[in-house]
Amino acid sequence: MKKLADREETDPEVIDHLRAYTALDNPIRLRAFRLIHESPGVPFNEIARRIRIESGLLAYHMGVLKAAGVVDVTYEREGRQVTSYRLGARGEELFSELFRRRPSPTSKARKAVLGSVVPRQH
Amino acid sequence: MSKGNAVRRVHQIRREAEQRLQRSGLVVILLGSSGRGLDERRDVAHVLARRGIVALVPEDDFPVEIGPSVLEVEVLERSDVDLVFLSIESWGAATEFGQFSSNPKIGSKLRVLVRPEYHPVHSPPGSYLTDLYLTHLVRYGHVYPVDGGRQAPVPSAKALIPMLVERHREIKAFRPLNITK
Numbered sequence: 001m002k003k004l005a006d007r008e009e010t011d012p013e014v015i016d017h018l019r020a021y022t023a024l025d026n027p028i029r030l031r032a033f034r035l036i037h038e039s040p041g042v043p044f045n046e047i048a049r050r051i052r053i054e055s056g057l058l059a060y061h062m063g064v065l066k067a068a069g070v071v072d073v074t075y076e077r078e079g080r081q082v083t084s085y086r087l088g089a090r091g092e093e094l095f096s097e098l099f100r101r102r103p104s105p106t107s108k109a110r111k112a113v114l115g116s117v118v119p120r121q122h
Numbered sequence: 123m124s125k126g127n128a129v130r131r132v133h134q135i136r137r138e139a140e141q142r143l144q145r146s147g148l149v150v151i152l153l154g155s156s157g158r159g160l161d162e163r164r165d166v167a168h169v170l171a172r173r174g175i176v177a178l179v180p181e182d183d184f185p186v187e188i189g190p191s192v193l194e195v196e197v198l199e200r201s202d203v204d205l206v207f208l209s210i211e212s213w214g215a216a217t218e219f220g221q222f223s224s225n226p227k228i229g230s231k232l233r234v235l236v237r238p239e240y241h242p243v244h245s246p247p248g249s250y251l252t253d254l255y256l257t258h259l260v261r262y263g264h265v266y267p268v269d270g271g272r273q274a275p276v277p278s279a280k281a282l283i284p285m286l287v288e289r290h291r292e293i294k295a296f297r298p299l300n301i302t303k
Contacts, residue, residue, distance in 0.1 A: 014142050018174035021136035022147030026202060027129055034128075044185040055188055060197040063183035064149055067167070068176045075186060083185035098128060 020094055023068030028053060029061045033087075036071055037095050040086040047085065070094060139174075146294035149176045149202060150287060153218060154209030154235075156181070163209070166283050175287060199227045205290060207283055209235045209268070216251055223258045233286060234258060234265045238274035241267040 024030055031051050036042055044062065048055045062085065065071045072088040075081055087095060140146055150170060152163040163179050170177035180190055198206055206228065210216050222228045234255065238244040242256035244267050259265040266286075270276040277285070 015174035018139035024132045025136045059188040063178045067178045067183045081186045
């Protein structure tokens with residue numbers, strides 16, 4: 001049987017995927033993730049207002065996204081402390097992986113055909 | 123992509139990663155005292171993260187707008203957290219234990235870590251708190267002696283938590299019905 005320490009280092013990419021997708025595998029967290037992508041730097045209370053979830057439970061969900069490295073957090077003082085969220089580099093990668101429309105095989109094939117018949121213009 | 127499709131796709135990618143690793147993804151919360159206890163929880167969170175586990179340290183991960191005492195009972199009851207480790211090294215942590223232990227929805231997720239001199243198996247129950255540990259031990263079976271130093275041959279919290287988490291995710295992956303929540 002393989003030792004745990006060996007397993008840890010076998011596939012860090014899959015491990016990272018598991019951590020990130022465990023965090024995203026919840027409808028509330030996924031909504032917050034999309035909202036943060038649309039509004040980088042959005043404050044905690046604004047997320048609670050827009051997702052319509054009580055702030056106690058949302059605090060847990062935001063904690064999960066932060067601990068998984070999906071979102072970056074900044075703390076600012078504006079009279080009282082405000083926690084704001086944006087996607088970090090890893091979060092943006094995950095967003096692209098999930099939501100960016102990939103070209104369909106048909107359009108890829110069409111492009112290849114077009115590329116072969118239409119001369120390049122410089 | 124519609125909301126429903128996104129939820130399904132996320133779940134599918136998670137399942138694929140779980141199958142490749144033959145381990146379940148888990149969300150774990152590490153509670154305990156501040157100071158040295160907090161440093162230790164941060165170290166454990168780092169170890170768990172390297173294994174693909176989402177490990178929360180509330181002082182670092184929760185937003186500042188919400189007080190920790192508001193968070194916990196409600197959140198632990200209703201959230202999808204898998205395990206809650208509570209190192210009892212201060213009166214604050216002992217108070218939390220009293221609150222969580224009496225709540226069946228939290229009690230089954232709770233893993234209590236105490237020093238051997240307060241563990242009811244290692245030393246006879248004397249105080250009310252040690253007696254409560256015994257009750258929790260009988261009801262849920264998850265009170266562990268840790269950090270005994272030279273006096274007691276028990277593991278450190280840092281060694282014990284990853285070991286318990288690893289086994290929990292193996293059971294969750296292979297025999298999910300054996301996990302009580």
